[in-house]
Amino acid sequence: MPRRRLRSLGTIAIGFALALSAAIALAGIGVYVALIDVIDRQVDLRLQAEAHELLEGTPGPALLASRIARESSERESADIGFLLRDAKGATIAGNIAPTHSLPLGFSTVHHDAGISGLSRGRAWKTQLADGGTLALVAESEPIERHDRNRLRILAIGFGAVVALLLLGTVALIRAIGTNIAAIASAADAISHGDLRARVPVDQPRSAFGGLAVTFNRMLDRIGELVASMRGISNDVAHDLRTPLARLHGRLAALAADPAAAPVRHELEAAVAESDEILAIFAAILRISEIEAGQRQAGFETFDLAALAADIAEGLQLMVTESDRAFVAPTAREPVIVEGDPRLFTQAIVNLIENAVTHTPPGTTIRLDVQRDGTSALLVVEDDGPGIPPNEHERALRRFGRLDASRHTRGHGLGLPLAVAVARMHRGSLALQDAQPGLRVALRLSLAPGCSS
Amino acid sequence: MSVLAPSVTPLPALQILVVEDDAELRAQLSAQLQAQGHAVVAVEDGRAAITALAEASYDVLLLDRMLPTVDGVEVLRRIRAEGVETPVILLTALGLTQERVEGLDAGADDYLVKPFELDELNARIRAVLRRRAAPSADNATLTAGDVTVSVLRHRVTRAGKSIELQKTELKLLAELVREAGSVLSRKMLIERVWGYDFVPATNIVDVHILKLRQRLEMPGLPDPIVTVRGVGYMFRA
Structure with a gap:
């Protein structure tokens, strides 16, 4: 299984911030534990030194008691608690009275030991030769509530680091995002036909600058390829259309010649054939023209509903005279879009002509334009035989005519042209089952500020 | 229903300048126009067209868009800039809309995509001349x-x-x-x-x-x- 890659900049940044926070938290806990350990050892050493002094020369209980009394009054060791008990457990000397007995050796005592003024400390207890015990207790917290303060200090430090980290992450996301957005916007413009779009390069030696330079170099190459493609299609069109034009001219002249009367019918059929070929050329050229995005110059803001109503008016008679019913759009409200109205005209006319050509008489053909959220939705629908869903994709391809329609009129470039027009306007075209029949749905964004 | 044979209503004899780089099309077009009684001068590139227009005046200029030396639209811009008002019909092999707009903006009177029937051309020439003679009766x-x-x-x-x-x-x-x-x-x-x-x-x-x-x-x-x-x-x- 391939490893999942993190795609979102936000996810990457948040993941990074979380991991770093966890690391800082662990470090904080480590520092805290180590700090306590260090202090404990310090206190332990002190207790041991003190005990060593007290037990110097293995004194008897009386001497030890006097030494304890002296030590507890001395400034240096006044904060140490002493407790001397005999073998029976009775207190001989000392200044503390823990509520529970302390274990032999080193141990940690808390405030529950009932030693006044002690919240946390270390204790050392030893068995004396006479069966009695000597315990020493010292605070491991030099300041009152030291533990809580320590935590607070750590929390503030940690919080500051996390806050800085978050700010840094946000700044990083912004910086990376801006650079990526510049590249994405150039790529987007290119994919919509503006081949001159490039990524701005501020510092060619930086990582993003280098990426931008590489990206621009790729765009230059794409631009060259598209230009040469365009050149080829122009050349093909020119070099083929010119001889075709000559052929067409000769055939037409022949057909008009009185001497050609016996074969006039055949000649006129030949002229019609050459007309078909030229119509295919016109359609191919128009599609390449649209796909190359050469027509962005013709963009304007216009009412698609009004345009569709106009087209319906002009085609109504043709459709009804072909024995098909036509339902024109009922313009309720303007549907304002941005684009080339001439191209939409051609796309809509093609779609309606397609519906007429590929359905039997008696079919109802419907054209409608409406707002759908923030989109404009143009629908051409018929209740004819339709196209099976598994052939929809092919029907949208250039020359992807379906077998059943191979012998009907038309060059089969109507749908591909409408697709090209939709794409050029950053819209989409979908074929749907109208149950029965075919529904062609062309969707594009409403002009900015025109969606409500 | 009345049906007329093509070119039954001939144009008056005109002085026509044809600018076309394809030799065969140029000959074909010239011959057809001459057969209708027009006086035709045919040249093959933009520079020759500008020279021809400086030397004589014509009723109509049929100008191919794609020409060697000086491009058709450029020829049009130059002669319009010099105040030559000869009606111009641009001829093109491609018929791209952008080109059409460019051509009309540069001062063409009409725009015809090749190939075209002679009668189509005649109709266009007639319409252009008529429009020049009696412009804009649009709303009357x-x-x-x-x-x-x-x-x-x-x-x-x-x-x-x-x-x-x-x-x-x-x-x-x-x-x-x-x-x-x-x-x-x-x-x-x-x-x-x-x-x-x-x-x-x-x-x-x-x-x-x-x-x-x-x-x-x-x-x-x-x-x-x-x-x-x-x-x-x-x-x-």
Whole structure:
């Protein structure tokens, strides 16, 4: 299984911030534990030194008691608690009275030991030769509530680091995002036909600058390829259309010649054939023209509903005279879009002509334009035989005519042209089952500020 | 229904300058125009065209868009800048819309995509010359024979009787009446009435003409619309 890659900049940044926070938290806990350990050892050493002094020369209980009394009054060791008990457990000397007995050796005592003024400390207890015990207790917290303060200090430090980290992450996301957005916007413009779009390069030696330079170099190459493609299609069109034009001219002249009367019918059929070929050329050229995005110059803001109503008016008679019913759009409200109205005209006319050509008489053909959220939705629908869903994709391809329609009129470039027009306007075209029949749905964004 | 053979209504003899780089097309076009009685000068590139226009004056310039040395649109810009007002019909092999817009912006009177029928060219030349002679009668009431069309008021009468027409039918009739006596090709009607810059696959022009004929039909009166075979239609003047 391939490893999942993190795609979102936000996810990457948040993941990074979380991991770093966890690391800082662990470090904080480590520092805290180590700090306590260090202090404990310090206190332990002190207790041991003190005990060593007290037990110097293995004194008897009386001497030890006097030494304890002296030590507890001395400034240096006044904060140490002493407790001397005999073998029976009775207190001989000392200044503390823990509520529970302390274990032999080193141990940690808390405030529950009932030693006044002690919240946390270390204790050392030893068995004396006479069966009695000597315990020493010292605070491991030099300041009152030291533990809580320590935590607070750590929390503030940690919080500051996390806050800085978050700010840094946000700044990083912004910086990376801006650079990526510049590249994405150039790529987007290119994919919509503006081949001159490039990524701005501020510092060619930086990582993003280098990426931008590489990206621009790729765009230059794409631009060259598209230009040469365009050149080829122009050349093909020119070099083929010119001889075709000559052929067409000769055939037409022949057909008009009185001497050609016996074969006039055949000649006129030949002229019609050459007309078909030229119509295919016109359609191919128009599609390449649209796909190359050469027509962005013709963009304007216009009412698609009004345009569709106009087209319906002009085609109504043709459709009804072909024995098909036509339902024109009922313009309720303007549907304002941005684009080339001439191209939409051609796309809509093609779609309606397609519906007429590929359905039997008696079919109802419907054209409608409406707002759908923030989109404009143009629908051409018929209740004819339709196209099976598994052939929809092919029907949208250039020359992807379906077998059943191979012998009907038309060059089969109507749908591909409408697709090209939709794409050029950053819209989409979908074929749907109208149950029965075919529904062609062309969707594009409403002009900015025109969606409500 | 009246049906005329092509080119039955010849243009007056014109001085025509043809600029076309394809030798065979140039010869074909020149021969066809000369056969109609026009005086034709044919050159093969932009520079020669500019020279020719400086030396003599022409009634019409047929200018190929793609030319060696100086491009057709550039020729057009230069001669217009020099104040040459000769009517120009640009000829193109490609028919890209952007080119069309560029051509018309540069001062072309019309734009014709190759290949074209001679009759189509004749119709265009006639329309261009007519428009130059009597510019913009757009909003006036148009009259031809016994038919009157008022586009603004959406009113049509024949022999004094009012006739109801749909919007497209009225636009079509107005074009025919405005150019009465001249042949209008299907392409020209498509451009002017429907405003399409492409040729539709269906016969929308013929369907509308048929309807228009039915609507204008009156007992005892002749069909005012003449079908010119292989070209288009003409309204009787």
